[in-house]
Amino acid sequence: MSDPLFGAMLQSIIEGAPDKAADLAQQALDSGVDPLEAVNRGFAVGITFAGDQFGCGEMFLPDLLASAEAMKAAMKVLEPEMLKRGSQREALGKIVLGTARGDIHDIGKNLVATILGASGFQIFDLGTSVTPEQFVAKTKEVDADIVGVSALLTTTMAGQKAVIDALDRNGLRPRVKAIIGGAAVTSKWAAEIGADGFSRNAIDALELAKSLMGKGTVTA
Secondary structure (H helix, E strand, O other): OOHHHHHHHHHHHHHOOHHHHHHHHHHHHHOOOOHHHHHHHHHHHHHHHHHHHHHOOOOOHHHHHHHHHHHHHHHHHHHHHHHHHOOOOOOOOEEEEEEEOOOOOOHHHHHHHHHHHHOOOEEEEOOOOEOHHHHHHHHHHHOOOEEEEEOOOOOOOHHHHHHHHHHHHOOOOOOOEEEEEOOOOOHHHHHHHOOOEEEOOHHHHHHHHHHHHHOOOOOO
């Protein structure tokens, strides 16, 4: 009976315990649990719960970051076995992420990547200070569904507009959705630059991404 193991996995994520999460992931593999099942019934349930707790103010950002680190530790153990078996979670969509050119603040972006990845999206993280051309190239390369651009500073927010303009110039929109985030980002700014939405935190980003993928093809 693996249910107690799944419960322990969930708990390791909520506690933000990466060593414990990695140990449990290895235990699962050693005892013959399918790695995909370990993700779906254990670790992913934990990160979803942590996100819900953060969303309603019961968990704070450092706690959520710790949960994200625990999730990454578990996935580091499970992913090689998943690839070996050819078992991949059903991807909700492909998302290219990065911070706008000139912006090196990546804590929020990294958390978004972890939460979205844990929830079933395939993430292509370009890192920090990414040029519009790099966003376009990766979007074409992986046939992405969504591009997410983070900017913490008001001085780098213009980089978000530059990415959306570049996607437009290359004929990638409206098929490819563009979402933005960051401390200074507002709904007004998102509308002004033609973004498909904005998020204030990782949980908002997850709901937004799910919503956009659920809409299907949008015609101009």
